[in-house]
Amino acid sequence: MLQTIRERKSLQLLGLMLPGGFWLILFFALPLALIFAISFMSRDDLSRPALPLTLANYQQTFDPLYINLFLFSVGLSLLTTLITLLIAFPVALFMARLPKRWRNIMTLLVMIPFWTNFLVRTYALQFLMRANGPINTLLLSVGLIDEPAQMLSTPFAVLVGLVYGELPFMILPLYTSLEKFDWSMIEAAQDLGANALKTLAHVMLPLTAPGILAGSILVFVPSVGSYITVELMGGGKINMIGRVIAQQFGQSSNWPFGSAISLLLMIVVTLAALVYFRIGRGERGAV
């Protein structure tokens, strides 16, 4: 009898997990494995992936052009992560100290951009910063500038776009960890003679580290692979990994090379995730 209950339980479990497992393996894991395989292939006359196997695609990525591209993308994404962290921390801190009713309203205000259309939000920012957009029109009409300022198509524009797009993804996890924060810890630190800076560095930051890490990964990963932001804010003049991948699968039709870059991007992202889980686990062990 006991045996049959156990058997029935595991059958139920199998039935429950099978569709999800099937779907994620077939439409997430397997395609990624395919990227790996195709990154070692060459192209036939119709630019379709073909045998023989080759390392040429990876050799091509060692071209200074692509090394710089990777460095630029990673650098800009790290900068985005840092800036969003610096903005989001005080915002989350303020939110966490509000009365409950106001906390709920503010959370809702962060959640709306979190979930709404990324393309449209980025376009709204681009519209604002256009040569004939509202900012330039306003500045021209009050006479602060004589001709429209060129704000788009610069690395700065892409940075602003990334910060704008990813900010909600930093605020939310920070807020979640600060909301649970035990404020008497601050009191204890100050009673023991710590000044504001020491309290921040030795009490607040370590205790909110899980939120900081989660936010950083949620910002860094989409930034380093971003396509919409580079395309809209960079105006075709700025290039990042995501845009190059899209080009290889679009006009250039060089799938094996596009796969090789995708795989390198996956390695960057996986390293970031590993750092996250490593430090994350260390933190949990320490507390």
Place this chain on the structure above:
Amino acid sequence: MSSETSTTIVVMGDREEIFPQEPAERPRLRPGRLALVSITLLTFAFLYVPIAILVVFSFNDARTGAVWQGFTLDWYARLFRNERLLDAALRSLIIASVSTAGSVVIGTMTALGMERYRFRSKTFWDGLLYMPVIVPEIVAGVSLLLFFAAASIERGFLTLAVSHIAFSMPFVYLTVRARLADFDLSIEEAAKDLGADEWVTFRRVTLPLLMPGIVSGALLAFTLSVDDFIISFFVTGRGWDTLPIYIWSALKRGVTPEVNAVSAMLLLFSATLVVASLILQRRRAY
């Protein structure tokens, strides 16, 4: 914490800001509260001003430029006469409905499996379910393109639907699992004591109690699907351009105020779904 803090209403002009006032012995937070307030207000302005301006200019009676020429609803009227746009919107709704149905069923089943059973390969499943969060969208998009090409599956409705289910399902899973974690198991036991078998207990007790979580997950899945651009861009085929793809190609051709109008409507649509979803999530499970 909030129960022990009193609140003061500071009137600034005609708007009110409420700050928690700490009792005197509470440690003061430095850098001062004023700095925190200003940073917060500026940040929310930064998040919302571009959207607000876009919406305002969707009512501007001018073909180009950003000089206010007067109020018009003309751009919205044009949207409803634009066949290509209406078709794209309809396709987005069809895909989102199919994707929501699929991801709700699969996500709920996975949540039940992960929360209610003990088994050894859980870490593996956790990893698998986190993949859509970790894998950059562009890589997910091109890898699906490769996969459908390799399997000789013609791109269109089917490829869009299965891909949307793949990236929405983990979000339904997370929402439903959060609700399951709050679940009071004694209610199920009571049902069984009263003679309900497992299936009846599930249908009559578990499922109705999970409903707010499921509906909330469904709303998120619907928003994710309607909003998705990158993955759809790579897995779509001839005749299956969705609304975001239509907007993208309209942006590439050069902006018309019509794009502002359709963008404003899309923002309003997904914001409504998000607010509805969050309100449902707040409701407690009893």
